[in-house]
Amino acid sequence: MKTNITQTLVGEHRLILRMISLLERNACRTAEGSYSNWQFYLNGVEFIRTYADRFHHAKEEDVLFEALVKNGMPRENSPIAAMLMEHDQGRAYVGTMEAAVREALAGQDGREGIIAENALAYAELLREHIGKEDEILYPLAERVIPDIMRDSIIAGYTAAEAQTPADFTARYEAVVAGYENEV
Ligand SMILES: [Fe+2]
Numbered sequence: 164m165k166t167n168i169t170q171t172l173v174g175e176h177r178l179i180l181r182m183i184s185l186l187e188r189n190a191c192r193t194a195e196g197s198y199s200n201w202q203f204y205l206n207g208v209e210f211i212r213t214y215a216d217r218f219h220h221a222k223e224e225d226v227l228f229e230a231l232v233k234n235g236m237p238r239e240n241s242p243i244a245a246m247l248m249e250h251d252q253g254r255a256y257v258g259t260m261e262a263a264v265r266e267a268l269a270g271q272d273g274r275e276g277i278i279a280e281n282a283l284a285y286a287e288l289l290r291e292h293i294g295k296e297d298e299i300l301y302p303l304a305e306r307v308i309p310d311i312m313r314d315s316i317i318a319g320y321t322a323a324e325a326q327t328p329a330d331f332t333a334r335y336e337a338v339v340a341g342y343e344n345e346v
């Protein structure tokens with residue numbers, strides 16, 4: 164039985180998708196003027212930067228995608244290049260959303276539209292992005308990456324995890340669950 168090299172990443176997608184659902188729900192309410200818990204958006208930005216980007220995207224970019232390149236996938240004009248571009252596009256939406264949230268927190272009126280727009284744009288982008296990884300890129304990786312490379316890929320993930328505190332995932336699960344229970 165081959166060592167699975169994408170299951171961990173698929174599991175991380177589940178938690179990221181729960182945050183995306185929260186962004187969709189709350190951004191729609193913000194656009195209508197019925198949700199102004201700006202702290203939610205700041206926690207969302209922190210989740211995306213730390214859990215989705217620094218933790219999950221780093222495993223993809225530094226470990227799995229590198230392994231695909233070593234197995235012949237081109238770096239340019241390839242599915243990897245497209246995934247990297249989408250990671251960057253996501254960072255841009257989140258940056259714009261954060262700036263508007265900070266303005267709202269500082270008392271500036273009328274930031275709801277830009278916050279909701281960027282939260283929803285991020286959610287749509289990442290939902291599609293995760294779909295492509297789960298359904299196309301990860302299954303491809305499971306097919307093409309030889310057994311001999313698999314232990315070092317898992318070791319790469321473990322090394323990335325070792326840089327985070329022991330309660331890292333539990334902490335972000337708690338943040339997501341807390342907002343899921345918010346009425
Ligand atoms: Fe990705």
Ligand SMILES: [Fe+2]
Pocket residue numbers: 172176219223293296
């Ligand atoms: Fe991913």
